[in-house]
């Protein structure tokens with residue numbers, strides 16, 4: 001489903017260059033459940049943004065479902081982000097002063113999702129992440145963990161084939177984390193591909209494959225306990 | 233997103249930051265309000281002066297006593313007593329005068345007019361019947377001064393509506409009753425129809441008496457204060473003027489027209505002078521209006537720039553969730569159009585209301601200029617759209633992550 005070759009991302013700011021990713025190569029098949037680990041600043045979020053078609057690499061190729069993402073137009077990318085990909089941001093990024101319900105409805109309203117079903121769908125998802133009683137709270141009236149769960153519900157709204165989650169349990173208590181992980185596992189069983197970033201080895205265990213990143217490079221790639229060969 | 237969703241989304245965004253929306257709208261309201269009020273007041277003033285001058289009578293020539301002043305120096309001695317009823321008669325009877333249809337000699341003075349206990353200081357004008365034709369006077373009751381009245385120096389009076397209401401109360405019909413002018417009793421024979429006007433142009437606060445009565449019994453003079461002339465048509469104004477000047481010069485035995493002891497001017501002269509004054513006034517008001525529109529426009533521009541820059545993150549998020557570029561831009565466009573439209577309409581209502589109130593207090597006719605409305609709303613909407621669109625487009629061109637990182 002995903003094929004990344006020689007992917008690099010270099011940030012240039014005031015003449016200073018930061019290499020966030022350098023020459024990354026890997027493949028992820030449809031239906032895989034992958035955890036990405038690594039120390040802070042190692043480039044995990046940067047990689048996730050590339051995979052989510054939210055940012056463009058400095059060099060290298062990213063092929064999603066046989067399409068080279070770099071060749072797509074702005075509107076085609078928007079369509080892919082809307083239909084194929086669900087993204088949970090590390091910083092949640094909810095629409096400010098807007099209710100949880102409206103936040104979840106937002107991706108539905110950019111698709112041609114039937115109007116009359118939107119509220120029902122959003123309510124179901126929010127109930128699933130345990131926020132059935134917080135539908136009309138504005139994002140600034142929610143705790144960090146609750147905002148994170150709204151962000152997860154929003155990512156699931158369009159039932160995306162690829163779910164990308166940047167530390168989805170970073171702000172959650174253990175019991176809530178486990179509930180979210182159950183949701184992710186169920187989705188994965190239904191055939192959805194999931195990639196998540198996490199710092200916690202216990203959470204990473206839910207995934208079937210763990211990729212470890214350091215200094216913008218993949219240093220380890222384990223699947224069901226077996227080491228995969230890292231392509232260069 | 234369809235049109236209504238877009239509209240709902242925009243309205244929602246606008247209500248999220250009520251204070252800023254209110255301030256942005258206020259800028260437009262004040263800009264447009266000022267423009268509409270100033271322009272419509274300017275036009276009302278111009279119209280008022282024009283219509284009052286026109287209501288004095290069309291094709292009107294006025295002969296006044298006194299020398300033509302050249303560079304502030306009086307050409308000849310004369311004073312204000314050089315025109316007589318005989319001059320007027322000569323103008324109407326002379327075979328050389330072909331371009332004049334009516335001649336109206338007038339003697340105008342202020343005098344104390346009383347009826348019972350009420351009294352009023354009013355313009356009293358001695359006239360002959362042709363006054364009515366020259367000055368477009370129509371009667372609401374009774375008759376105007378007749379030639380019999382003039383020939384036999386009768387003590388009869390025709391009142392303007394203002395005088396009637398001052399002396400007898402609103403809506404009274406005092407025809408047949410009597411008034412006293414400078415202590416002499418006059419029988420009221422008619423009341424004129426209101427012509428409107430205020431201050432020195434008030435043509436309703438006036439009392440007409442026969443010219444001969446005014447000269448011999450009221451004021452004891454043998455001259456007239458003006459001779460009004462109606463030319464046969466607007467085309468022969470110059471001809472009429474020349475004929476009258478020639479006749480009067482020869483009657484007054486003056487060889488050099490520069491030494492004339494009278495002045496003659498036409499409606500066009502008065503209108504021209506007046507519209508020059510009101511035109512300057514209007515231009516001044518329009519200038520002030522333009523400045524306030526500019527200031528309002530800069531306000532809109534500023535708010536739109538701030539709004540969009542501040543919401544770059546939001547634009548990034550919307551794009552990340554699948555909003556197409558044109559959807560994002562359409563939303564901002566809808567927001568600025570709503571903002572400028574609502575502000576424009578409120579401003580228009582306030583501006584029109586303001587000019588209605590002001591024109592009521594200074595007794596001007598109220599006019600609302602359609603072109604001013606279109607101009608003002610067009611300009612502010614244009615500014616709102618251009619300066620809302622530019623940063624929105626810039627933000628929509630960023631990658632979602634860049635926009636989300638924007639601070």
Ligand SMILES: Nc1ncnc2c1ncn2[C@@H]1O[C@H](COP(=O)(O)OP(=O)(O)OP(=O)(O)O)[C@@H](O)[C@H]1O
Pocket residue numbers: 011012013018019020038039040041042043044045046047090637
């Ligand atoms: N917009 C940017 N401009 C400049 N440098 C950036 C930018 N974004 C990220 N970086 C740099 O790229 C590197 C990787 O950042 P990234 O956010 O991907 O780290 P991360 O692995 O997600 O860390 P964390 O676990 O703390 O979230 C960091 O050194 C960071 O400073």
Ligand SMILES: [Mg+2]
Pocket residue numbers: 044045046090166
């Ligand atoms: Mg990160």
